[in-house]
Amino acid sequence: MSAVYTRRRITNVIALALSGCATLIGLVFLVWILWITAQSGFGALKLTLFTKITAYGADGGLSNAIVGSLIMDLMAILICAPIGIMAGTYLAEYASSTRLGSTIRFLNDILLSAPSIVLGLFVYVIVVLPINELTHGAISFSGFAGSVALALIGLPVIVRTTDEMLQLVPGTLREAALSLGIPQWKLTVQVLMRAAFSGILTGILLALARLAGETAPLLFTAFGNMYMTAHPLDKMASLPQTIYQYTNDPDPALHAIAWAGALLITLFVLALSLLTRILFSRKKVSYE
16 A cells, blocks of 8 residues: 555545534534524414514514515515526526636626625615605615615526526537527527526525525615505515514513514525425436
C-alpha cells in the first residue's frame, strides 16, 4: 500500500467524519426548532385562529394575516413566475455560452443572495413613494407593493431553476426535434418546456416556500393591517409580520398566537418541500 493511497484514505475518513458531524449538528438544531415550534404552537391552534382578525387582540385570530399572506404570495408568484421562466429559458437556450448569459447569471446570483430588507427598501423607493405622490397621499403602503418586493425575492430562484432544468434536458432531444424541421420557438415551447415542466414547477414552489416566511420587505411595502382586506391597494397584513409584532408584545397570549402562526408557516413550507421532492423524484425517473 503506497503512502499516497494511505494519505488519501485518512483524508477521506477525516472528511467523512467532519461531514457527518456537521450533518448531525444541523439535524439536531432542525429537530429542536421543529419541536419547540410544534410544542408552543399546537396549544394555540383553535378555530378562532382562522375566523377572527388580529384586531381582537389576545382573544383574536390570524384570519386577516392568513388571507393577506395568501394574496400577496399569489400575486408575487404571478408577477415573477412568467418573467423568471422567460429569463431562464433565454439563458439556457439562447445565451448558454455567451458573455451576456454569464453576466446575467452573475447578476441573478447577486440578486439571489441580496438581503431581503434591501429589496424592501428598493421597492419602497420605486413603488410606494411614486404611488403616494401620484395619488396625493391617498395610497402609499399596499399589498401590491408587498407583492412586488416578494416577487424580487422569488425571481432569481425561478430563473436559476428554469435555467438548470432546461440544461438537464438531453441534447439528443433537441437534435431529434430539429432534424424534423421544427422551428426553434416550437422546440423550446412544445418539447423542451414540456420535458422540464416538473423541474420548473419545482422552482416555482421553492420560490413560494421562500416568500411565505419573508418579513423584512413587507415592513416597508405592505406595512400591515389590523383588519381584513383583500384590496391590493390597501395596507395588508401578513403572517410573518404579525408574528414579528406579536413577539414584541409583553402579553403571553399574543406570544401563543405568534407561535401558532409560526407553526402554520412551518407546515405550509413543509408541505411545499414534500411536494417539490415528489415532483423532482418523478423528474429523475422520467430521464432514466
